[in-house]
Amino acid sequence: MRSVLALLIGLCALSPCLADDRLDRLAAAAPALDREVLSLALQARACAARTRDVGRRLAVIDYSRPSTEVRLWVFDVPRARLLHAEHVAHGRGSGGNRPTVFSDVEGSYQSSLGLFAMAETYTGQNGYSLRMDGLEPGVNGRARERLIVMHGADYVDPAQARRQGRLGRSWGCPAVRTAVARAVIDDLKDGQLLFAYADDPAWRRDSSLLRCPAR
Numbered sequence: 001m002r003s004v005l006a007l008l009i010g011l012c013a014l015s016p017c018l019a020d021d022r023l024d025r026l027a028a029a030a031p032a033l034d035r036e037v038l039s040l041a042l043q044a045r046a047c048a049a050r051t052r053d054v055g056r057r058l059a060v061i062d063y064s065r066p067s068t069e070v071r072l073w074v075f076d077v078p079r080a081r082l083l084h085a086e087h088v089a090h091g092r093g094s095g096g097n098r099p100t101v102f103s104d105v106e107g108s109y110q111s112s113l114g115l116f117a118m119a120e121t122y123t124g125q126n127g128y129s130l131r132m133d134g135l136e137p138g139v140n141g142r143a144r145e146r147l148i149v150m151h152g153a154d155y156v157d158p159a160q161a162r163r164q165g166r167l168g169r170s171w172g173c174p175a176v177r178t179a180v181a182r183a184v185i186d187d188l189k190d191g192q193l194l195f196a197y198a199d200d201p202a203w204r205r206d207s208s209l210l211r212c213p214a215r
Contacts, residue, residue, distance in 0.1 A: 019046070025080035030073045032085070037062050040210060041195035044115045045077070047212030048135060048193065052117070055192040059118075059184075061088055061174060063111065063198040066097045067167035068158070072176065074187055084184050089156050091172035097165055102198060104134065104142045109171045112140035112148065113196050113203050118188040119144075126151035127178070130185040132194065136207060140196075148172050150188070152181025 023042060027035050041060045048054050058075050065071040072088035075081065090099040093109035103110045114136040121130050129151040134140030140148075153175035155168020174196070176184055188194065204210060 022077070022080060026075055026077070026082075029075070029080055029082040030085065032070065033060060033073050034062060034064075037064075037197045040197060040204075042077075043212065044195055044207070044209040045193055047209045048115060050212070053191060055190070057083070057187055057192040059188055059192070059194040061194065061196045063090055063094075063099050063102075063113070063196060067099075067169075068097060068161045068165070072174070074184060083187055084180065086176050086180060086184065087156055087158050087161070087167060089153060089167050089170045089173070089175040092169035093172070094169075097167075099198065102200060102203075104138065104140050104146070106142065106146050111170075111172050111174070111196065112143060113198055113200060114139040114207060115209050116140060116143060116194045116196070118150070118190070118192045118194055121185060121189050124149075124151075126153065126173075126175075128152065128182050128185060130189055136209060139203060139207065146172060148174075150174050150176065150181075150185055150194075152176055152178035154178055 045054055045058055056076055056078055058077050060073045062071045070085050072086045074084040091109045091111040094101055094111045102113050104112050116132045116134050119131040119133050129149045131149050132143045134143040156175050156177045161167040
């Protein structure tokens with residue numbers, strides 16, 4: 001019996017067993033987050049990890065949810081801990097309460113999908129902010145050029161969103177509540193990742209980070 005158990009443990013080390021266990025633990029920590037979205041985020045992170053340091057923390061935004069709901073989760077991945085569950089704004093060019101269109105075009109005021117590396121902090125007109133580098137050319141690769149950053153905003157007000165039917169909207173930035181902006185930004189700065197999802201068939205089909213070739 002012990003030899004069979006040892007064999008199974010050895011096989012698991014060479015298979016997706018550990019990844020599946022991590023998905024289970026993270027999903028348990030954030031039951032409101034769609035498991036498939038979380039799985040895609042972990043796939044993209046694992047693919048990026050082949051060529052870069054991906055850090056410990058991963059933020060997941062599910063833009064298929066309306067802005068009146070919590071749709072941003074931040075995890076400590078190795079520890080399978082949920083650090084934040086928050087409302088987040090989308091770009092005014094992407095739609096009303098539920099965004100429907102996304103792009104990487106300057107001046108579109110649209111949000112972008114895919115995987116981002118969170119970079120350095122600075123203090124600008126929106127206060128304490130975090131620059132973002134898109135890791136998917138053609139999808140979000142112009143994020144820094146477009147000044148797509150994470151920052152706090154007074155218009156990210158869940159109570160007001162319930163009254164008016166949606167959150168206030170950004171110019172494409174994933175803006176969060178001012179009260180939590182510093183804590184969220186500090187947990188994501190200096191190379192952590194953010195994965196932005198929506199039910200966009202073309203992106204899911206063409207994303208290089210969702211179709212990582214087997215080694």
